[in-house]
Every structure is written in structure tokens, then in C-alpha cells.
Amino acid sequence: MKKFAVVAAMATAFLGSTSAYAVDLEVTHWWTSAGEAAAIAEFAKVFEEETGNNWVDSALAGSGTGANPVIISRIIGGDPMGATQMNTGRDAEELIQAGLMRDLTDVVADMDLDSFYVDQSLLEACRYEGGLYCLPINIHSWDWLWLSTAAYEEIGQPVPTNWDEYVASWPALEEAGILPFGLATGWPISGVPGVLMSGIGGSDLVLAVNRDKSADAVRGPEFREVAEAMDSLRKVISPDMMVPSFGDVGNQLLTGEAAGNIHGDWLQGDLQVAGGVPGEDYECLPALGMGDQLTGGGDSFYFPVLPEGTDPAVIQAQADLARLLISPEAQLKFNLVKGSMPIRTDIDLSAANPCMQKALGLLENGLLPSGDFALSSDTQQQLQDLNIEFLDDDNITVDDYIERYASIIEQAD
Amino acid sequence: MADTAVHTREGAEQAARPSLLNRIFLHNLSGKIAAIPMMATVLIVFIGCTVWTIYFSFTNSRLLPTGKFVGFDQYERLFATSRWNVSVTNLVTYGVFSLVFTLGIGFLLAVLMDQKIRFESAFRTIMLYPFALSFIVTGLVWQWIMNPTLGLQGTMRNLGWESFTFDWIANPRMVLFALLIAGLWQGVGFCMVLMLAGLRGVDEEIWKAARVDGIPTWRTYVSVVLPMMRGVLVTAVVLIGSGIVRLYDLVVALTNGGPGISSEVPAKYVYNYMFGGGNIGQGLAAATMMLVTVLIIMVPWAYLEFGGRGRR
Numbered sequence: 001m002k003k004f005a006v007v008a009a010m011a012t013a014f015l016g017s018t019s020a021y022a023v024d025l026e027v028t029h030w031w032t033s034a035g036e037a038a039a040i041a042e043f044a045k046v047f048e049e050e051t052g053n054n055w056v057d058s059a060l061a062g063s064g065t066g067a068n069p070v071i072i073s074r075i076i077g078g079d080p081m082g083a084t085q086m087n088t089g090r091d092a093e094e095l096i097q098a099g100l101m102r103d104l105t106d107v108v109a110d111m112d113l114d115s116f117y118v119d120q121s122l123l124e125a126c127r128y129e130g131g132l133y134c135l136p137i138n139i140h141s142w143d144w145l146w147l148s149t150a151a152y153e154e155i156g157q158p159v160p161t162n163w164d165e166y167v168a169s170w171p172a173l174e175e176a177g178i179l180p181f182g183l184a185t186g187w188p189i190s191g192v193p194g195v196l197m198s199g200i201g202g203s204d205l206v207l208a209v210n211r212d213k214s215a216d217a218v219r220g221p222e223f224r225e226v227a228e229a230m231d232s233l234r235k236v237i238s239p240d241m242m243v244p245s246f247g248d249v250g251n252q253l254l255t256g257e258a259a260g261n262i263h264g265d266w267l268q269g270d271l272q273v274a275g276g277v278p279g280e281d282y283e284c285l286p287a288l289g290m291g292d293q294l295t296g297g298g299d300s301f302y303f304p305v306l307p308e309g310t311d312p313a314v315i316q317a318q319a320d321l322a323r324l325l326i327s328p329e330a331q332l333k334f335n336l337v338k339g340s341m342p343i344r345t346d347i348d349l350s351a352a353n354p355c356m357q358k359a360l361g362l363l364e365n366g367l368l369p370s371g372d373f374a375l376s377s378d379t380q381q382q383l384q385d386l387n388i389e390f391l392d393d394d395n396i397t398v399d400d401y402i403e404r405y406a407s408i409i410e411q412a413d
Numbered sequence: 414m415a416d417t418a419v420h421t422r423e424g425a426e427q428a429a430r431p432s433l434l435n436r437i438f439l440h441n442l443s444g445k446i447a448a449i450p451m452m453a454t455v456l457i458v459f460i461g462c463t464v465w466t467i468y469f470s471f472t473n474s475r476l477l478p479t480g481k482f483v484g485f486d487q488y489e490r491l492f493a494t495s496r497w498n499v500s501v502t503n504l505v506t507y508g509v510f511s512l513v514f515t516l517g518i519g520f521l522l523a524v525l526m527d528q529k530i531r532f533e534s535a536f537r538t539i540m541l542y543p544f545a546l547s548f549i550v551t552g553l554v555w556q557w558i559m560n561p562t563l564g565l566q567g568t569m570r571n572l573g574w575e576s577f578t579f580d581w582i583a584n585p586r587m588v589l590f591a592l593l594i595a596g597l598w599q600g601v602g603f604c605m606v607l608m609l610a611g612l613r614g615v616d617e618e619i620w621k622a623a624r625v626d627g628i629p630t631w632r633t634y635v636s637v638v639l640p641m642m643r644g645v646l647v648t649a650v651v652l653i654g655s656g657i658v659r660l661y662d663l664v665v666a667l668t669n670g671g672p673g674i675s676s677e678v679p680a681k682y683v684y685n686y687m688f689g690g691g692n693i694g695q696g697l698a699a700a701t702m703m704l705v706t707v708l709i710i711m712v713p714w715a716y717l718e719f720g721g722r723g724r725r
Contacts, residue, residue, distance in 0.1 A: 069688030072476065091691065094476035185671055239672035240561045240583035378475065381690030385496045385674065392585060392673020411490075 025317045026056040028074075029085035030067035033247045035269020039338035040085075046330045051320045056082075065187050068377075075100050080304035082314060083321055088125050088136045088300040089373040095302075096133045102303040103131040107319045111326070116344045119296070119367045126300060134300040137325050138340035141294040141359065142191040142264045142370060143198055145285040146271075150256030151178045162289030163199055163229075166260055170236055173259045180236040182249040182258030189391055190384040192233070192262050194371045196226045198295050199288030203368055206295060209409060210374040218406040227398045227405075234391045250274060254281055262288075268339030268355060284355040286362055294359065296367035298340065301325055379412040463704065470697035478693055487698035497699065500677040503589060507678075508657040510593050511600075515653050516646075518597065519604030524634060526605065527612045537609070540602040548599065552666025555595040556582070585675035588668055592676060595667055600656065604649050611645030612638065647718070658707055679703050
């Protein structure tokens with residue numbers, strides 16, 4: 001019945017369209033902020049120009065936490081979209097195991113992925129029992145400290161070059177009535193501990209906690225420093241100063257209302273749209289200016305298995321899109337706007353801004369597995385709850401935090 | 414089906430006395446056929462899904478309901494989670510205040526409306542209007558009003574009242590009352606209309622009798638009219654109660670559980686773990702606990718209300 005409805009809907013859409021060959025391909029994603037929307041439009045443009053098909057854009061609100069459930073329920077519920085963006089990592093692993101995603105091995109067989117993918121670990125998340133079920137299209141990293149030039153001009157200090165200098169500048173900032181750390185409500189805090197972990201704790205700690213899920217590492221001295229950094233952070237954050245979305249924090253940085261923020265590199269897309277120039281209006285410190293590796297995840301595109309009886313042209317459109325997404329041309333256009341790093345090593349990135357250039361340098365040292373990448377969504381959700389609670393409730397001591405973090409990692413799978 | 418029925422009827426005629434089967438299947442046959450859709454709905458949708466929920470709360474299912482039986486593991490984890498415990502406490506606090514104030518204010522407003530005032534229908538419409546808005550809209554509107562920098566507090570400070578403070582929405586201790594304000598604004602009007610209908614249902618003769626006996630008006634309301642409105646009160650309590658248990662959208666729109674986790678509620682926990690966290694087992698365990706809580710309250714009440722016929 002459901003299948004019939006889908007077929008009927010597609011048939012109607014087919015008859016309705018002017019060109020006999022153009023088909024509609026629905027693409028879901030959660031790229032709704034100004035910079036993100038501009039980036040996905042680049043993909044849509046390339047797709048429509050190259051194939052003549054229609055890109056039906058289904059942007060979903062609420063980022064990963066709000067949009068992921070919608071995407072997953074649609075696929076499980078038998079109403080799959082033509083293609084969807086999701087985070088690279090384990091969010092879709094059960095969908096792959098249940099056979100709900102299309103195997104792309106044949107589609108990209110002649111492209112020789114191994115030769116140009118910048119880091120093979122990215123593709124590992126897409127592989128299952130010899131098949132390839134998704135295509136990572138960019139590398140995102142949380143490991144950025146963004147600093148406002150305007151704020152530091154106001155207090156007459158040079159812009160810090162690492163985390164320690166930044167922390168040392170907080171008292172002067174507070175005196176001048178500037179927020180030391182701008183923050184949006186909800187999920188943005190969840191990435192911060194991971195950034196502190198790689199910047200302050202170092203690469204070994206990240207590997208021990210995220211990859212090996214070692215609770216002992218969490219109880220160790222390196223993680224304590226991380227927890228203490230979180231503790232000092234919560235002292236300068238108050239709930240009534242939080243803004244609704246991370247894009248607003250970007251504006252706070254540009255105007256000098258807030259001095260700094262830890263957020264993923266996608267913030268840069270918004271800073272660009274708002275007219276910010278790196279080096280002039282804001283500074284960026286990858287890995288807090290301390291580490292030499294970035295924790296990486298990113299976004300992948302998945303192509304759900306479409307119901308039987310779907311127009312073969314739609315299935316062909318899926319394959320066309322898959323190949324286009326990782327083509328040099330689309331990669332370059334998309335990533336320059338998005339502020340993320342491309343997954344290809346063989347494209348010319350001289351057009352990239354200074355922040356991206358810094359990131360590309362660190363990328364050569366290899367990627368560390370981020371929490372998004374290595375931990376199941378269940379564990380991520382638990383850690384997010386813990387971080388949000390810790391940030392707001394001063395009754396939770398650093399020791400409690402470490403112990404609860406350790407017990408979540410202990411149960412992680 | 415029809416064959417069996419005919420067969421049974423023949424059998425029954427032979428016995429010359431209505432058999433048990435006959436009474437079960439054939440007595441008032443049309444009525445039973447008419448009830449089949451309802452019975453199927455109850456059995457499949459309500460009871461079936463409840464049993465499904467409870468069963469999978471004992472498994473380690475993640476994104477798909479395919480897990481193995483793990484006993485009470487999910488429940489152990491649930492009760493060790495501080496977010497869940499905070500959610501339950503919040504719901505109880507919100508529930509008690511919401512029930513008391515909605516009924517209290519609703520009744521008071523209804524009594525005021527009942528004083529044969531002018532423009533009654535206009536006032537009634539105004540009071541009932543918020544109920545026509547969804548909780549999402551209600552939440553967003555109040556989020557603006559209560560936002561410390563943009564809303565009421567900011568406006569008053571800009572007007573020159575520097576010490577004016579109304580930051581409940583950003584204050585972990587007061588945020589539940591911020592929720593309560595929005596919830597009451599939305600729900601009181603409906604309760605008032607119900608109560609007003611109840612008041613109008615009271616016979617005018619009762620009022621005349623009370624006046625002849627010289628009973629003060631307030632006393633008549635409390636001791637005579639209120640007990641006579643028992644049916645309306647029960648309806649109101651059930652409606653308000655079910656609204657409390659499923660409290661979710663208001664929280665999402667108004668505070669999204671914040672600041673920190675200080676306005677989290679159970680329904681939001683269920684949603685976050687089932688869909689965001691991809692852990693069906695955990696979400697269903699939480700959902701089952703919500704059901705158990707409702708049953709603990711409902712069963713004794715239902716027993717008192719509908720059972721115990723022997724006593725009367």
C-alpha cells in the first residue's frame with residue numbers, strides 16, 4: 001500500500017514535470033544557518049547543471065539532535081528520501097546493518113576512492129561487510145578556539161595565541177564588561193570537552209577515551225586537567241547571557257560583545273556570511289593553539305534503498321549525485337563556502353582562507369577520532385546531558401564530573 | 414464467520430435454551446458488530462502497543478527494536494540517571510501546582526463570570542482564546558516575554574526601573590514557575606468554561622432555597638454548588654491531569670529543558686533517548702515508568718469512582 005502510494009506520487013511528479021527526463025531527487029539535510037545554506041546550494045547547483053534533474057531541498061531544523069530523528073524515522077518508516085546528509089560516524093550504523101542503505105560499491109567502483117581520500121579512517125565508518133554505504137563529503141573539526149579581535153582591542157591586550165593566554169585574559173575582559181566565552185544554549189556545549197581533551201589532554205588521551213573507551217584514562221591526571229578547564233569555563237558562563245543559536249555567538253565575536261568561543265569550523269561559514277575577515281575581525285586557533293592534531297568527523301551522504309517500483313531514473317539520479325558530491329569541482333566549491341576541509345587531497349586550495357590553511361597543515365598529521373565519530377549516539381547523548389548539567393549546576397564537583405564521565409565511558413559500546 | 418454463526422444458532426435452537434455461546438455472540442448482534450472497530454482499536458492500538466512498549470523496555474534494543482532480553486538493566490540505568498530523577502521531581506512539582514492553580518483560578522473566574530455581568534460572552538471568548546493556541550506557540554510567545562534582555566525585564570529597565578528583575582526563565586530555581594505561568598495562561602480559560610457550564614447546570618431553585626435560609630453566597634458556592642458539580646470537576650481533573658503527564662512541547666518551546674537540566678520532564682527524556690540517542694530500550698523503559706506512575710494514581714481512583722458498588 002505504502003509502496004503503491006510512493007510509486008503513485010512519483011508517477012504524478014513525473015507526469016507533471018516539463019522535461020521527460022528530469023526527475024526529482026529529495027535531499028534532506030540540517031544545514032539551515034546562513035553559511036551552511038549557502039554551501040549546500042553549491043551542491044544543488046552542480047547537481048542540477050550536470051544532470052538536469054531537480055534537487056528537491058528538504059532542510060530540517062534542529063541540527064543533529066532535531067533532524068537526525070526525523071531522517072531516521074522516515075527511513076525506518078518506509079518513506080525514504082533520495083539522499084540524506086548525516087554526521088560521519090555511527091549514527092546510521094544500525095540502518096546500514098538492517099539493509100536500508102544503498103551499497104555504493106559499484107557506483108564509485110571506477111573512481112578509485114583510496115587514491116584521493118585524505119584519511120582512510122573516514123571511510124571506515126561507511127564500510128560494512130565489504131560494502132560501502134556512505135560517502136564522507138567533508139571533514140569537520142570541533143577543535144577551534146575563535147577569538148574576537150574587537151574585544152581584545154578594547155581591553156588593549158594582544159589576541160591570545162593559545163588556551164592558557166586566553167584563560168589569563170578573562171579577568172580583564174570581565175572587568176571591561178565583555179563576555180569571556182560566548183555560548184549558545186543546548187548542544188553547542190557538548191563539543192567543548194572533546195576540544196579541551198585534545199588541546200589540553202593531548203592526542204593519547206583522545207585515543208584512550210574515544211577509541212579504547214578506557215575509564216582509567218578518564219580517571220587519570222590528564223583528564224583531570226580537562227575537567228578543571230571545564231570548571232573554570234562554567235564560572236564565566238551564566239545562563240542569562242546565553243544566546244539561542246551558535247550563529248548569534250559568531251555575531252557576538254564580530255562585534256566584540258564576546259571575546260572567545262570554542263565551536264566547530266562550520267562557525268566560520270557564518271562569520272564569512274556576516275562579513276568577517278579572518279586575521280582582521282577574528283582569529284582562529286586550531287587545537288586551542290596547543291595540539292598538533294585535530295579530532296575529526298564531518299558529514300557524509302547516505303542513499304537510502306528506494307522502494308521497489310521506483311522510477312529507474314531516480315535510482316540513476318542517486319548514483320549521479322553520489323559521484324558528483326566527491327568530484328573535485330563540487331568539493332572545492334562546497335568546502336570553500338562551508339568552511340570545512342575537503343576530503344580530496346588532489347584539489348588546489350590556494351583560495352582557502354588563512355584559518356583553513358592552518359587546518360590543512362594539521363591534517364597532514366592524521367585525524368584523531370572525535371566523540372561523534374567513535375561513540376554511539378546513546379553515549380553521546382549521555383555525555384551531552386552530563387555536560388549541560390555540569391555547566392549549570394555548581395554543586396557537581398570536578399570529582400563528580402570525572403566519576404560520572406568515567407562510568408558513561410565504562411558502559412559505552 | 415457467518416457460517417459459524419448460523420451453525421451456532423441451529424445448535425442453540427436444538428437445545429431450546431440460549432446457550433453460553435449464543436449469549437456471547439448473538440445477543441444484540443448488531444450492537445456487537447458496531448463495536449468491533451472500537452474493540453479492535455482498543456486491543457491493537459492501546460493494549461497491543463502498551464504490551465509492545467513494556468516488552469521492549471526489557472531488551473537492549475538500540476535504533477531498531479531487535480534487542481535481546483536483559484531484565485531490569487534499562488531500569489537500573491534509568492534510576493541512576495540524574496536527568497531522569499530531576500525530570501520526575503519537576504513533573505511532580507509542576508503537576509501539583511498546575512492542578513491546584515488551574516482548578517482554583519478556573520473556578521474563581523467561572524464564579525465571577527456567573528454574576529450576570531455585562532459582555533459576558535466577550536470576556537468568555539477572551540479567556541478561552543489562549544486555549545486555541547498550541548503549546549509551541551504559547552511557549553515561543555512567553556519565551557520572548559520572559560527573556561531577560563529582550564522581554565519584560567529589559568523593557569522595564571529601559572523605561573528607567575533599573576532594579577526590576579524578572580529572570581525566572583534563566584534561573585534554575587524559578588524556571589518551573591516560568592513554565593507554570595505559560596501553562597496556566599493557556600489552560601485556565603478552558604477550565605473556566607467547563608466550570609461555568611457546571612455552574613449553569615445548577616438548578617435556580619437551589620439558589621432560591623439557599624437565599625430563603627439566609628446562607629451567604631460564598632457558603633452556597635463552597636458547600637452546595639461545588640459538591641453538585643462533581644461530574645464537571647472529575648472531567649476537569651482528568652483533562653488537566655493528562656495535560657500534565659504529557660507535558661513536552663511547552664518545555665521544548667519555552668526552555669528546552671534549561672537552564673542546565675532544571676526544567677527537564679520525563680516525556681522529553683523518552684523522546685531524546687529514543688530518537689536522538691537511538692536507544693529504544695532506554696526510552697521505552699522511561700515510557701513504561703510514566704505509565705506505571707499514571708496507573709498508580711488512576712487505579713485507586715477508578716476503583717473508588719466506579720468500583721465498590723457493594724458499599725452503596
